Structures are given as C-alpha cells and as structure tokens.
Amino acid sequence: MKEHVYILIDGRIWREKNTLVFSGKAHKFVIPVKKISTLHVFGNVTISSQTLKLLSKEKIILHFFTHKGKYLGSFLPSKKEGGKHRLKQYKAFTELRCKIAKSIVESVKNSMLHFIKTRY
Incomplete structure (x- = not known):
C-alpha cells in the first residue's frame, strides 16, 4: 500500500537508481518510490531535477511547506496525454476560426452586393 511521506528536517533529496535518498544533518535514509503516493516537504530541502523526473514518472505528488x-506549492506529475490533448484543442480551435472567418467574409460579400444593387 502506498503511503504519505513527511520530511520535517532540512536536507537534500536526490535520486539513486529508482529510489530516493534523503540526507539531513544527522539523518540519511532511503525512500523506496514504489511505496510513496505523496511526498510532503517542510522547511529547506534541496531536490534535484532527476528526482522530479522520477516523481513525475511514478505519478508521485510533491507538496512544499514552510517550517511553520x-x-x-506543489509539483504535480504531468499527464501522458496532456500534449496530444493540447494539440487536438489547437487543431479544433484553428478549424473553428476558419469557419468563423469564412462566414464573416461571406456576410461582408453579401452586404457589399446588396449595397451595390440598391445604389446603382
């Protein structure tokens, strides 16, 4: 069962293979990522980018708090489909814009033709 891990002392967290290692002034311990659902960090803790990569890969949420x-703030793992979903949104938005632009041009054309027919 995955559990919440709380780090209450200042130190450093880094990745060693597929585990996290925490090192403080008087403490050093290994945190197996397979057992973590959420990591709560209080105080001044340095975290490497490789650690964030591992947390994202394992879908582990990281919350930051002051000593008090x-x-x-939080670090939330990215969703795999996020980029593909965003591209689909852009494509749909572009298609909608083209449809609106065509209807505007068509309306302007009809308005001009009507104006020319009524004036001349």
Missing part, C-alpha cells in the same frame, strides 16, 4: 506549515 504554510503551504508554498
């Missing part, structure tokens, strides 16, 4: 517990 004030929420600072």
